[in-house]
Amino acid sequence: MKGFRNLLVTVALAIPFTGHALDVVAKSAIIIDATTGKVLWAKDAETPRYPASTTKIMTGLLLIENRLPTDIITAPGDVMNVKEASMHLKPFERVSARDMLYALMLRSANDGCYAVACDIAGSVPKFAQMMNERARQIGCTHTHFDNPNGLNDPLHYTSAHDLARIAREAMKRPEFREVVRTYKKSISRSINSKDCTMVNHNKWLPKDPTADGIKTGYTVPAGHCYVGSATRNGYRVITVVMNSPHWQQDHQNMLKWAFDGYARLPLVQKDSEVGTPPVLGGVKDKVAVATVESVDSLVSRAKLPPNGQPPMRTEFAEPLRAPIKRGQVVGTLVVTDPEGFEQRVPIAATEDVAEATLLPSPGKGSGNFAMLGGALVLGGIVFRGRARRSRYSTQAVRPRSS
Template identity: 45%
Template structure:
């Protein structure tokens, strides 16, 4: 074999070895992918456990992934059949649009699809003005909700993600917001829907929507969620996929290939990791301390399944430690009395509310004391008797009279 031939065989051998180490026996990659996005993260949808991250806390313009939070507030604050009316400001909103007419009314449930499938900026403004009266007031609600969710490194100044200097988020925060959103059935339904027709005002034709996330067509188990793009933000995508009941959520910000890199993250997560219910938490039950109750404790159990994720073939140490709240009776069954902190190899991976399994009535109070005046009168009489007796016993005339013999 010539030198060039031997060199070619050697190169092919090294490449093959690299492929073997980077892939599992079934083929998908088990080594972390080389992600070119400026920021990225991959998390378990249930507990938020991080499987991959790159610059996950870097503040970035989120573009239309902002609409995930807008959709949350719409679902939680407006009944589905409520009609939301557009005004002149709505009709003048720039960018992707439903082209709502001033005075046009569309049901809230339809606008959830408009936000997530069409990425309609005008629909976002209509929602904001309907809920809060103005975009500025709605932005305050967005920031409060983000803080409640745990997205504390973000600040939102508008409902649609159009670029603004003080409008930013992070890959980690967007993953937290998405994890919260997928707990809402109305959000899940719209995020995974490929085609939908919005019923419009009689003055406007019904609008046929096709989801902008090609992800839904090209990845097994894909179920959302939201694309985004502005020039400063670059191309962004918050993605979701479910396999065998296990859901992962990914975020890529300013990516040259949002769907290709989302695929790489998902392939890596599903191939390299597995979700398990640790023996340490199965059937977990503990006694929570209760003050002023007929009993001093109440049995408490986790509010949901406890699941941890670890690399296939590994068995890390799992610990579950209860952290109790101050609980004062009466306690109703179903009340949160603390949380179970789950750690894997000394890293906190989940916090699950601990719920009381039974009622604990308040301990009966001692009977109240009677009226004050009888007790005061008794005290005065007792003192008078004591004083009289004492004085009588010290009087010599009385003493002599008592001691004189009778005749």
């Protein structure tokens, strides 16, 4: 516990707070912590808007999730009918999934998106269904996709917050991160071999050495849109601007605000003991549990605590029953940072708890009595365990490093 407090003091003293107002002209915008998804700042971030080519973040994510890098994407016979095509695919042209991802995210190839949709789902409408289902899984609440490329359609929209959620999910994939931080890439094509250099439309990348993506977008109804990512001070933030006449300035202002005003705050270390919940039917009546991963959060420098521990509680879906193995995940720790943001992390047993066995009895009568007595005792444990359950689900705990 002493080391935990010293760690908080070090963070608080080493990074002085330098706050400033955030000036953003975009109609909608948001900044999130890429690690936790915590919203650091938002402006009208739940309003549905046209996303233009930032749509391709979802298309790229589905390409990664449904095809191997070496799989071949074959362009449909009608690929040349796609509006505003930039890859100039020929009918039945073959491109690897890896190279197609570069074409989507760097050159923003609408015809490449069409080829991907038809290859994965058989048609654009079916691929749009996949996009919408994946958006729901990610947690999007103001999103409906109608095509894979972002060309304007009244039924094709998302919010700044949902777009940040999608980007955060995509950035969990190392292959996606590698692509979107690339400014220029040569790909292999089976037909149009003279047009193989993909140059990123993201003009911010060469301006900022900390930038590592993600995607630009523009149509007249959508205006200029941008989903950006940058890593500084050991952490990454994701920014979204929608319908901005000055997207680069907005993005720059948002990065400065986030990195000047926030710091990573360690909350709980890995392997910290956080409780001893009761166990039913075991040789022990309780078991020590500890975190299986560390917990930290981006917190405003103005709210960094000088010392102490964050509020936390343990939660268990049901009473714990023996046998329990060391390392077995048995519940959840809910940790709250100084700004009220909650994180949930698994907790596991730090020891084995064997199942209790009834002692054999020498005689028939006494055997029946022993079994009856054992049943009564176990019944009492079940009753007490259930009575304790609600207390354990909300009980504050003090972590102890093991």
